[in-house]
Amino acid sequence: MDVGEGDPIVFLHGNPTPSYLWRNIIPYLLPYGRCLAPDYVGMGNSGHAPDGNYRFVDHRRYLDAWFEALGLTSNVILVVHDWGSALGFDWARRNPERVKAVAYMEGIVRPFRSWDEWPESTRAFFQGQRSERGEDLILRQNLFIEYLLPLRHIAEEAIEVYRRHYRNPGSARMPMLAWTRDLPIAGEPADVVAIVEDYAQWLSTSTIPKLFIDADPAGFLIGAQREFCRAWPNQETVMVKGAHFLQEDAPFPPNLRFPAIRYARPDRTKSVVVEETVSDGVRRSYQHGAPAAKARR
Numbered sequence: 001m002d003v004g005e006g007d008p009i010v011f012l013h014g015n016p017t018p019s020y021l022w023r024n025i026i027p028y029l030l031p032y033g034r035c036l037a038p039d040y041v042g043m044g045n046s047g048h049a050p051d052g053n054y055r056f057v058d059h060r061r062y063l064d065a066w067f068e069a070l071g072l073t074s075n076v077i078l079v080v081h082d083w084g085s086a087l088g089f090d091w092a093r094r095n096p097e098r099v100k101a102v103a104y105m106e107g108i109v110r111p112f113r114s115w116d117e118w119p120e121s122t123r124a125f126f127q128g129q130r131s132e133r134g135e136d137l138i139l140r141q142n143l144f145i146e147y148l149l150p151l152r153h154i155a156e157e158a159i160e161v162y163r164r165h166y167r168n169p170g171s172a173r174m175p176m177l178a179w180t181r182d183l184p185i186a187g188e189p190a191d192v193v194a195i196v197e198d199y200a201q202w203l204s205t206s207t208i209p210k211l212f213i214d215a216d217p218a219g220f221l222i223g224a225q226r227e228f229c230r231a232w233p234n235q236e237t238v239m240v241k242g243a244h245f246l247q248e249d250a251p252f253p254p255n256l257r258f259p260a261i262r263y264a265r266p267d268r269t270k271s272v273v274v275e276e277t278v279s280d281g282v283r284r285s286y287q288h289g290a291p292a293a294k295a296r297r
Contacts, residue, residue: 001026006033007075007100012063013037014082014106015179016144018044020161021081021247033077038066042175044165052171054178056086056192063087067095075100081247082106083179089199096208105213105246106221109229110200111184111193118185119220122148129180138177140169152219154248203232210235219244 001019009029011022019037026035039046041062042054049058076098080088085107092099112118118126125148128137137143145163154162166173184193203210212229214237215221221229230237242249 001035001037002070004030004034007077008070008072009033009035009077009079010072010088011035011037012078012080012084012088013040013043014084016043016149016166016176017082017162017245018165020044020158021245022079025079025247036070036072038063040175042172048172052174054175056083056179056182056195059083059087060090060195063091067091072098074098078102078104080104080107082244083108085109086196086199089203090195092208093199093202093206096206099208101209101211103211103213104229106215106219106244107229108184108196109203109221109225111196112186112225114186117224119222122151122220126180126183129177130183134177134181138180139171139173142166142169142173144173144176149245152243152245152248154245158248200228203229205233207234212237213246214239215242215244215246215249216240217243 001022003026009032011019011026013019013021018039022037026037029035040059041047041049074097077100078088078092080102081104085104088102088104089107089109092102115123115127125137125143128134142163145159145166149159149162166176182189182192184196187193210232212232212235214226214230216239218226240246240249
């Protein structure tokens with residue numbers, strides 16, 4: 001998705017949700033900048049990886065190319081969630097001169113020192129994916145979609161959209177499994193742990209403006225993880241009610257507009273009509289503002 005004009009506001013999703021996750025947030029930010037929300041390779045409306053590899057370092061490479069192809073070289077506002085936070089934080093660390101501000105929610109703020117830091121309610125589910133049972137749980141049973149999303153009380157309409165990307169068993173579901181196996185927990189996998197440690201240390205000292213959208217009761221950004229990121233400098237914190245998928249639980253709080261309202265100037269003469277495919281053969285659209293402007297897809 002690529003709509004609006006002005007400074008780029010980049011929305012980075014996580015696992016297993018594609019950019020559709022941001023559908024209720026983007027309309028409120030259209031007057032403040034150019035809103036962009038990519039689908040990662042193998043997810044959403046993007047094609048599958050030619051080599052079948054979906055590790056963090058692969059997504060990192062694709063996302064770097066995406067930023068370059070779109071010429072996003074300055075004043076980038078990042079709005080990130082879940083694995084999108086790891087990708088966004090890492091990109092910001094390597095390109096600080098391009099970043100205007102960062103807003104994050106339910107993010108990977110540092111490596112998990114042990115499984116004890118992971119929420120007990122879903123610990124066995126994620127541990128299972130990192131075992132020899134992972135292929136059965138995800139590639140065959142599709143439990144990320146059929147178990148985890150309903151557990152989060154997401155509306156059935158939204159779950160059906162998320163489900164359509166992984167309808168067929170097998171390799172099409174590999175991105176979901178690869179993400180879980182790359183979670184930086186208890187020192188593994190070492191390459192991802194090193195990347196996350198690097199950006200965690202950088203964020204602990206960087207004066208880039210930050211917004212922490214803190215969730216109550218939250219999903220996995222709790223305990224020691226939460227206390228770690230709450231100490232980051234030049235940061236404001238807002239609390240919203242919700243679990244892991246805040247975009248589904250609490251999509252409209254005004255504070256979510258902070259990154260754009262504070263760091264971008266609205267143009268209320270602009271309007272954008274966004275149209276996107278949300279399920280097989282079905283499209284939806286929404287409009288924000290005055291007479292319609294051109295939308296890119």
